[in-house]
Structure formats: C-alpha cells, structure tokens
C-alpha cells in the first residue's frame with residue numbers, strides 16, 4: 115500500500131494533518147497538536163494536529179453534498195465500491211494489522227483478525243447491496259397498493275474506541291456506504307494512524323471506482339471528546355454510531371436526542387459465563403482463558419465474571435491457575451506472545467483499584483495482578499492477568515474494569531446463577547458451558563441471559579460479522595454489523611398508491627360523500 119508519506123508513523127518532529135478526506139477535500143487541520151503513545155513501549159507514534167469544531171462542520175457539509183450524489187447511485191453499484199475496498203484491504207492486510215499493533219498494542223494474530231473482520235464485512239455488505247428489500251403489504255382499499263421502501267439516510271457520524279480501531283468503523287462504514295450514506299469518522303485519539311490508513315484505502319478504492327464516488331464520501335476528523343461532541347451535535351448528521359464507555363454513550367445519547375437525531379450505541383460490557391456440572395471442562399478452560407486474557411482483557415466482550423457450580427469449582431480453579439501460570443506476556447509484535455500490554459498507566463491503576471476493592475469486599479486473589487517488568491519492552495504497561503474468588507457477587511463486580519481481571523463465584527442453584535449473571539447494569543455478551551440441553555435452552559431463552567449476545571459452549575468474545583452485534587441495558591441497545599442491522603442506516607417510506615378512480619378513505623371514513 116502506498117500511503118502518503120505524511121501519514122506514516124513515526125516521523126519525529128513532523129506534524130500530521132488531522133483531517134483527511136477524499137480528494138479534492140483534504141484540508142489542513144487547525145486544532146491542537148498532540149502525540150498518542152504506543153502501548154508497546156510508551157513512545158509517541160506521531161505528532162498529529164486535531165480538527166477544530168468548525169472543521170468538523172466542514173467535513174459534515176462535504177458529506178452532505180456527497181450524499182446528494184451517492185444516494186442516487188444504484189445500491190449494487192455502491193456495492194462495487196465496497197468490493198474494491200475489500201480487494202485493497204486483502205492486499206494490505208499485514209500493513210494495516212501492523213498499525214493496529216502499534217497503536218492499540220494487540221498481538222499480531224488478533225490485529226490480523228481485526229482486519230479480516232473488515233474483509234468479512236465488505237463481503238457481507240456487497241451481498242447486501244442487492245438485498246435492501248422492502249415489503250409489499252396487503253391493503254384494505256380496492257385498487258390500491260401499499261409498499262414499504264428503504265432509502266439512504268444521510269451522513270453517518272461514527273465515533274470509535276481504541277480497542278477495535280478499524281473493525282468498528284468498518285462495520286458501520288461498509289454497510290453505511292452500500293446503504294447510500296457518506297461517513298464522517300471520529301476515531302479514538304489513541305489510534306489516528308490506523309484511521310487515516312483505513313480512510314486512505316477508501317480513497318484509493320474510490321479513485322478506481324470513478325466519478326460516481328463523490329468527494330466527501332468518507333472523512334476522518336481527528337481529535338478528542340470535543341471533536342466527537344461537535345460531530346454528535348451536528349443536525350445534518352441523522353445517525354451517530356458511537357462505540358466506547360458508558361459515560362461517553364450517555365453524553366452522546368443526550369446530545370443526539372436533544373436534536374431528535376438517531377444514535378446507535380455500543381458501550382461497555384461486563385460479561386459473564388456460567389459453568390455447570392455437565393460442562394466439558396477442557397473446552398471451558400480454553401474458552402475462558404481466551405475470553406478473559408485475549409487483547410489483555412481490553413475487549414468489550416472480555417470475560418469478567420465466572421459463575422461455577424460448586425461441584426466443579428475447585429477443579430476449575432486449579433486448572434485455570436495452571437493455564438494462567440504459563441501465559442506468554444510481552445511484546446505484541448513477537449510470535450508466541452498471547453498477552454500484550456494495557457493501553458496506558460491509567461488502565462493499570464484502575465485494575466489495581468478494582469483488585470483493592472475486591473479484597474475489601476471479601477475477595478481472595480487466586481493469581482496475577484502484578485506488573486511485569488522482565489522480558490517486556492521498556493515503557494509499556496504489562497501485567498499478569500488476575501483471577502479473584504469472591505463469596506458472592508459484590509459491588510465491584512457490577513463495574514467494567516477494562517483490564518485482564520476476572521472474578522469467580524461458586525453457585526449451588528442454576529436459577530440463582532442466572533439471577534446473579536443478570537444483576538449488573540451492562541448487557542453485552544454472555545455464555546454458558548453445559549451439556550444439559552435444558553440448561554442451554556433456558557440460558558438463551560426469555561428467562562435466561564438478558565444480554566445481546568448469548569453463547570453455548572463458546573467464550574464471550576470473538577463474534578462473527580454475520581450476526582447483529584450489540585447489547586442491552588447500559589451497553590446501549592445498538593445492533594451493528596450483520597443480520598438486519600443495515601436498516602438503521604436507511605430511512606423507511608411507507609407508500610400508498612391508488613391506481614383506481616375512486617378515493618376511498620382508510621378505516622371506512624366517509625368525508626363529504
């Protein structure tokens with residue numbers, strides 16, 4: 115991939131433009147210069163200038179202009195742009211993954227997996243571009259027809275978190291583009307380079323696609339919460355898709371609601387798993403370990419609460435302690451590393467505060483929690499994944515700690531386990547390990563898990579793109595990616611057509627005849 119030189123990291127002393135858009139709309143950013151640091155070693159990845167609020171407005175204006183053209187391009191032709199994007203992503207998978215590792219600290223296989231997710235969603239979106247179906251509905255009036263159609267919505271604002279710096283945008287952008295919507299993206303201030311590289315892929319694909327792709331179709335605005343807030347408050351953005359913490363979502367939801375816009379929220383999780391007496395423990399150990407320590411516990415779907423039947427509790431504790439004792443922790447760029455760094459010092463401090471709170475609430479540390487200094491890059495924050503056993507579900511277990519910290523509680527009665535599982539404010543991902551068909555179905559049924567994602571004999575993290583992704587309660591209620599999530603990126607029109615010569619009113623109302 116030939117990225118323009120000025121968006122390649124790191125170039126000491128250089129100041130990158132923080133606003134990047136399709137030609138002919140590149141315009142220098144005018145906000146503050148800041149330096150995100152790599153979680154690997156704490157060194158700056160670049161110096162970058164943020165966009166200002168008026169520049170966010172300019173990007174939205176360009177998207178609004180682009181919308182006038184893009185909405186009239188037939189959807190299957192719009193799919194062709196996404197197909198070209200997918201081709202370029204395939205060609206550049208490794209380089210893009212490198213940037214994710216640099217900026218988010220993900221180990222290589224997970225970074226490559228994230229780019230694969232982008233490729234997968236391109237394929238899904240291309241197929242979808244021929245399936246944006248409406249309905250034909252039975253009408254009560256003679257010589258009438260009643261149909262439902264889906265039309266492009268308008269510019270979509272995407273605000274994304276550091277931990278999935280490419281995939282979250284890709285879910286929104288690839289589907290938004292086939293639905294006929296331009297995208298204005300405010301990535302995490304931690305991960306501007308991967309965002310600029312992703313947008314550069316769209317730029318290159320648009321150049322191959324031709325003049326049907328207007329300028330302003332895909333824009334990145336770099337900056338912090340203020341830049342995100344400027345995007346959320348713009349009335350020309352009918353849909354704001356925001357991924358991040360619950361406080362961020364609360365703020366964005368209120369701003370968007372105050373102008374009666376639509377928001378699609380993907381917020382924090384506090385994911386639980388139940389391990390029952392009949393569980394296949396070999397499988398459960400592997401699933402628990404990946405879900406709890408993968409991405410160093412910094413996935414929205416990371417496993418944080420484990421409810422284990424008392425008959426298998428001791429065995430599971432012993433085997434988990436063994437599995438945790440041999441985890442390769444270190445440089446995420448090296449082959450064999452399974453646990454990379456935390457994003458920053460503040461994350462480590464929060465993990466320590468949660469460990470202290472758990473201790474005060476009667477918790478017993480089973481393993482981990484210490485900072486790792488040996489055989490890891492200097493300047494990064496590396497930590498041993500921790501497990502804490504608690505006598506019951508205590509207040510600290512109601513909070514999401516974005517680090518590799520898992521709490522374990524023993525249960526006696528299956529219904530109590532479900533009750534505890536659901537008793538937290540978040541509702542993203544959940545799982546059960548059981549070979550009992552009744553327990554499995556109860557867990558995924560109406561009186562079971564109250565989460566958006568419920569798995570049987572599988573961990574809480576690592577969703578496929580084909581299903582709708584998202585969660586309930588404080589997780590925000592949004593659904594992205596597969597299934598019928600596309601409907602949120604479109605507006606629905608219900609059309610009544612009278613092909614007769616009379617004018618019958620609905621409900622049989624007679625008016626002056």
Ligand code: NAD
Nearest residue numbers: 275276301302339342343358359362365380381382383414
């Ligand atoms: P964060 O909330 O700090 O930041 C997320 C994004 O929101 C960033 O781009 C940030 O600049 C922006 N932002 C912050 N405050 C804002 C405001 N008031 N108005 C507009 N924009 C604002 O989150 P983070 O630390 O980057 O990511 C970790 C969090 O994200 C965790 O809670 C995790 O569970 C959650 N997350 C959820 C999902 C999901 O699909 N449910 C996916 C990934 C991450």
